[in-house]
Amino acid sequence: MAEVRLDRVVKRYPGLAADAVQETSLTFEDGLFTCILGPSGSGKSTILKLLAGIEEVTSGRILMDGADITNVTPERRDVAMVFQSYALYPNMNARDNIAFPLMLRGLGRQERYRHVEEVAEMLGIRGLLDRQPRALSGGERQRVALGRAIVRSPKVFLLDEPISNLDANLRATTREELKRIHQRLGATFIYVTHDQDDAEAMSDRVVLMARGSVQQYDTPTAIYRRPANRFVASFVGRLPMSFVRGEIREEEGRLRFDSGPVWVDLAGRRGLPAGPVVVGVRPEGVTISSSRGAPMVGKVTLTEVVAPDLYATVSVGDVSLRARVPGEHVVGVGDEVGVTFVRSLLHFFDATSGERIVVEDEPATVRSWDVAV
């Protein structure tokens, strides 16, 4: 069990203009399951390699439980890693693959194999221990790789997209299993993924990265509910958030968001400055109803089914909004519908920087990555 901390870490590869990891300070809390989430090229795997020690930092420090391990070789760091490719040793059967770290630590054969049996039991692979890696399926290899990490009982587990090569059903069950294993071991898990479902299903914390820098560090719920900027808002969520560029005005003492055909009465929302702004809204924040008597009317241009829900894209003037259609309604392309917003589900972003405009009644986010060491 350990807390791992990045202190002003920078990673630059020679010959590349942009830093793979821009100056980052970040604390992976002891015993928590933290997902590093981001698109490819965001620097998430680089951070994992830096933590493992197979890449060296360009500047900055890495601390484990307060001890500086920046210059400690991977052999001597107490971390285990599961690779996306599983990286099993091709000439050893599953048993010896799992036993390998124990052999290196000088444990006798009998004791090694006893530990392997325990771990194999936990992962449900006791029947596969005599097989060579090439005789195992992807899911089985993934388990062997996981076993090889667990058997060491390390302080920190590093997982690099370990389930992205599995089929959808197996992915779902493996997520549950990983969560269970994490709860049982209580170790610090750092899990790199580009799949937000992984982050939602397993993690206590999410580090959302883009272009080499941390965009938000928070709980999965907060990332979804209070995205720190437009990038996070559009990256997270099964269907993209709709953005509307407009202006906040005060009229007769009431705040109002206005964007041509689309407008929202913001009475009661405090802390919003008047001026240009981008409003973001997820499908569940847009309600559609009968067009009769509705203050805002639009036309359905597209419908999509994401079971169990139906989603409709509605054009209001030149603004496109995606809405979740309530269960009892049926809409088709071309229908005229009334549109209203759920005011508590609106997000406001600075029109130029794209940063979230924090409304006064919102709870603060975790943001422990801001805290300097």
Next chain:
Amino acid sequence: MASGVATARTMGNRFSRLSIRRESQAYALLFLVPTALLFVGLVGYPVLYSLLLTVSGRGAAPGQLGAFVGLANWARIASDPIFSQAVVQTLMYVIPAAVLGVLVGLGVALVLNERFPGRRIVRAALLIPWALPPVVVAAMFQWFLDSRRGLLGQWLVNAGLVDQSPIFLGGVPGTLYMLTAIHIWKTMPLLALMFLVALQYLPNETIQAARIDGASRWRRFRYVVLPFLRPTIVAAIIIQVLITVQLFDLIFALTGGGPGRYSTYNVYFYTFKTTFEQTDFGYGAVLAYIVTGFVVVLALLLTRGRARSILS
């Protein structure tokens, strides 16, 4: 309709009347014929003719079949001291060439598999000895090792290791070892290249995983890299033995079999001398059969081993 089909049939070439399977077999035969003819002419005929030579006495002219002498030529092997000497010396070439050649090749491959500046150039330069024609290699070393004007002798003198340049190609069995060393120098790139190719197939992540698991450099080599290379090592040893059994050009060009009369002979070179210099075609054919038999067995080992590793 029916007559139309019949016309198409009679108009088509002969093959179109056959079923698809028969037709593809017919094509296969057609394409195999030239190769088969070449094989029969260039391999089958000499093999049979030399078999006849082994049971014939001296003919009217060199290479012609003489009177039938039964197994008399074969029986000479048992009492021929030069043959036994050539067999021993063949082993003196083959064993160091296989052991040292493979070890050095493996070492060079491991170094060239690491990242360092200029690696591409070094990798390309590695191939030079293998790419040089044997005659050039021989000439080069003749100059290099010359006792009066050779560079190596000069270097040793300059370094103060010896007072006077030693004679490199004069001693027994030193000359044979010198030839073996040159042979290893020339063949090592091929072996190194084999290992280098094999190493490319070992994923970097597997090595990284071993590091994270706590394996030192030596243990990564011992438990991960070496087992992975085992099939390649076996293949490299067999190939090196095959090449070395057939070592001829260096002996021919550098020593002509000497110093002394036979001190750098191997069986292959002895075969050449017997057949083409003493024009004893009967006994030469026997020797050729022995070398060929050995080579064929090794080649079979190699290809069968390959087939097994591909299947598994």
